Amino acid sequence: MAAPRAALGPAPRGPPGAPHVTGRESGTSASAVAMAARSRGREAEPAAIWGAAGAQRGAVGADWERRPPQHQVSVPQRPRSPLQPEQLQDPASFPFCRTWRMMRPYGKALCAAGSLAALLAFFWTDTFQPGSLSGARVLLTGASAGIGEQMAYHYAAFGAEIVLTARREAVLQKVMEKCLTLGAKKVFYIPADMSSPSEPDKVVHFAVQKLGGLDYVVLNHIGVSPFQMWSGDVEHTRWLMQVNFFSYVALATAALPALEKSGGSVVVVSSLTGKVPTPFTTSYSATKFALDGFFSSLRHELTMQNSNVSITLCILGLIDTDTALEKTRGKVHISPSPAPEAALAIIRGGAARLHEVFYPRWLWHVHGLWVLLPSPRVLQSFYNYSGP
C-alpha cells in the first residue's frame, strides 16, 4: 500500500548498487529529453520522459521509487503516415496544422501575408477603361520598333493623340501613317537620339506644343547592349546609363509640370532584370535597377506632396521583339511572350494608374519567390554558358 509522501521520510537513494545521482541531475536529464521531444514537434508526455530517462542507465534520482517498472514503460509511437481514421476526425493532427502550431509568430505572419498576396494577385482585375484613352495626349519613346511600335498601334486604336520619338525618321513616318489608319486622332513624330543630354527637353517641348499638354509620358526606348559576359567596357556602360536611365529622368522631369496640370501619368518600361539580377546583362540590368530606385522614390515624394501624377513601373519578361530574339538566341531556356500583348499590358497598367505591372503575370510570383528564397543556381540553369 502506498504511504503518504510525508510519512516516507527522506527519499531513498535508489536500489542497492545504483550509482548516486542528485535530483538536479536527474531533472536535467528528464528536461533534456522533454526538449528533444518538443524539438521533434511533440509535447513531451510524462510517460515518454520517464521511459526515456529510465532508459539511460544510471540516471537515477531522488524520485526513483515513483518510476514505474521497466516492463510498464513504453514510449508511445505516434503513427505518422498514413493518417489513422481517428486522426482524420481531428484536423489538428494534419501535418500542415502541426507545422503551423510549431511556427514562430513572424513565420505565421509571413505565411499569412504571402497567401493573401497570392490570392489578391490571382483575383486582381485592373480598372482599365478603354474609353479613357480616347483623346488622351501621349508622348511615346522608342516608338519605331518592338514593344514601342505595338504600343503606338494600341494607343491609335483607342483614339489617342500621339507624339512618337526614336532615332530613325523614315521608320517613324511609317508607324505614324499606320497609326492614322488605325484611328489615332492626331499623330506627330520627332527624331531624337537619347544619348544626347539635350534631346529630352527638346522632345517634351515639341510634344507639349503639338498636343497642347500631356496625359501620358511612356518611357520605353533602350540603347543597344550586348547579351554576353561582362567584357569590361566601362565606357559603354556610361553611355547606356545615359540612354536607358538619365534620359528617362530628364524626360520625366521636363514633363512633370504638364502632367501636374492634367493629373497625368509617367509609365516606365523596365524588365525583370531590374528586379532580379540575371547573367549576361550587367550594364542593362544596372540601368533597369536604377530606374526602379529613382521612379519608386519619386512616387513616394509625389504622394507625400499630394501630387496627382501617377508612376507605373512595368516589369517585363522576355518578349518576342526582333532585337530581343536575336540577342538571346541559343543563350536562354525561356519562351518569349508576344509583343502586342506586352504593349497592351503596359497601356492598361498606366491607364489604371497601377504602381507596378508584371508581364507575363506569373513574373510577379517569380519575383516574390526570388525575394523569399533567392536561388542563383536555379536561375543560372535558364542560361547557356559553354565557357569562354
Ligand SMILES: NC(=O)c1ccc[n+]([C@@H]2O[C@H](COP(=O)([O-])OP(=O)(O)OC[C@H]3O[C@@H](n4cnc5c(N)ncnc54)[C@H](OP(=O)(O)O)[C@@H]3O)[C@@H](O)[C@H]2O)c1
Ligand atoms: N524585348 C524584351 O524581351 C524585353 C524584356 C524586358 C524588358 N523590355 C523593355 O521593353 C522596352 C522595349 O524593348 P524592345 O525589345 O521593344 O526594344 P527594341 O525593339 O530594341 O526597340 C528599341 C526602341 O528604342 C529606340 N532607340 C534605340 N536607341 C535609341 C537611342 N539612342 N535614342 C532614342 N531611341 C532609341 C529604337 O528606335 P531607333 O533605332 O529608331 O532609335 C526602338 O524604337 C525596353 O525598355 C526594354 O528594356 C524588353
